[in-house]
Amino acid sequence: xxxxxxxxxxxxxxxxxxxxxxxxxxxxxxxxxxxxxxxxxxxxxxxxxxxxxxxxxxxxxxxxxxxxxxxxxxxxxxxxxxxxxxxxxxxxxxxxxxxxxxxxxxxxxxxxxxxxxxxxxxxxxxxxxxxxxxxxxxxxxxxxxxxxxxxxxxxxxxxxxxxxxxxxxxxxxxxxxxxxxxxxxxxxxxxxxxxxxxxxxxxxxxxxxxxxxxxxxxxxxxxxxxxxxxxxxxxxxxxxxxxxxxxxxxxxxxxxxxxxxxxxxxxxxxxxxxxxxxxxxxxxxxxxxxxxxxxxxxxxxxxxxxxxxxxxxxxx
Numbered sequence: 001x002x003x004x005x006x007x008x009x010x011x012x013x014x015x016x017x018x019x020x021x022x023x024x025x026x027x028x029x030x031x032x033x034x035x036x037x038x039x040x041x042x043x044x045x046x047x048x049x050x051x052x053x054x055x056x057x058x059x060x061x062x063x064x065x066x067x068x069x070x071x072x073x074x075x076x077x078x079x080x081x082x083x084x085x086x087x088x089x090x091x092x093x094x095x096x097x098x099x100x101x102x103x104x105x106x107x108x109x110x111x112x113x114x115x116x117x118x119x120x121x122x123x124x125x126x127x128x129x130x131x132x133x134x135x136x137x138x139x140x141x142x143x144x145x146x147x148x149x150x151x152x153x154x155x156x157x158x159x160x161x162x163x164x165x166x167x168x169x170x171x172x173x174x175x176x177x178x179x180x181x182x183x184x185x186x187x188x189x190x191x192x193x194x195x196x197x198x199x200x201x202x203x204x205x206x207x208x209x210x211x212x213x214x215x216x217x218x219x220x221x222x223x224x225x226x227x228x229x230x231x232x233x234x235x236x237x238x239x240x241x242x243x244x245x246x247x248x249x250x251x252x253x254x255x256x257x258x259x260x261x262x263x264x265x266x267x268x269x270x271x272x273x274x275x276x277x278x279x280x281x282x283x284x285x286x287x288x289x290x291x292x293x294x295x296x297x298x299x300x301x302x303x304x305x306x307x308x309x310x311x312x313x314x315x316x
Contacts, residue, residue: 178206
């Protein structure tokens, strides 16, 4: 099995410890950056490439080897900047994405482009390169609004499904506050997608085992990717959820990430907890809780080692 990293394919067995959701370089769209939510807040502007390099060094020091940078075209990705980071930190594997994040971020290009042309664009970023940089996307990202799927999102989801069938690149799904996962999966299945090739994000914004078991029993992966963001809830609740899902028999479909996307998340910008947190702090805590619950503590390592190597592999 192979995973397509920014620099090209690598053996899935060589991914090492993996953070399944980060953002290193991003700039919100100009119109969004002027809305009340963002209001020109510099915290959202991840524009310093040298700080991104420094943060990856912290990541490597913590034992990390691979990370998914899930920044899409519609949310201010900067391929040239990422290329600089990739060239500076050759020891790390970065898995990049094509596709889109949410309908509210999409510019008129997405509306004006046909499903077939969108699919071709997504496929080219996997098989050729991203905007002439020589970097490749290894995953196709899709998403939906809170408690609804916008028409433009449905169009792009269908295009992403076509691109997956062409390239074999797995599909990442942004769920706003952990909603619409089942509805998105229904669309994908109608387009011929095996749920085992689909990975859902933001599960820990909706820690409902009953809801997510409906996704897991169909074969998809789920990602707890708000780790380190205590403002969204204590780590103990995330670990309790992991314990429950393991007890229900789905330990091989769980992934972990941090989704850090603000300067205040990164030590390199003077914030925290930084990209070292997942492996230095959260994993030991999770192992301790698993042991106290009578569950083999090393199962936790599956979530950052074995499961990502399967979830992110090309399925052709």
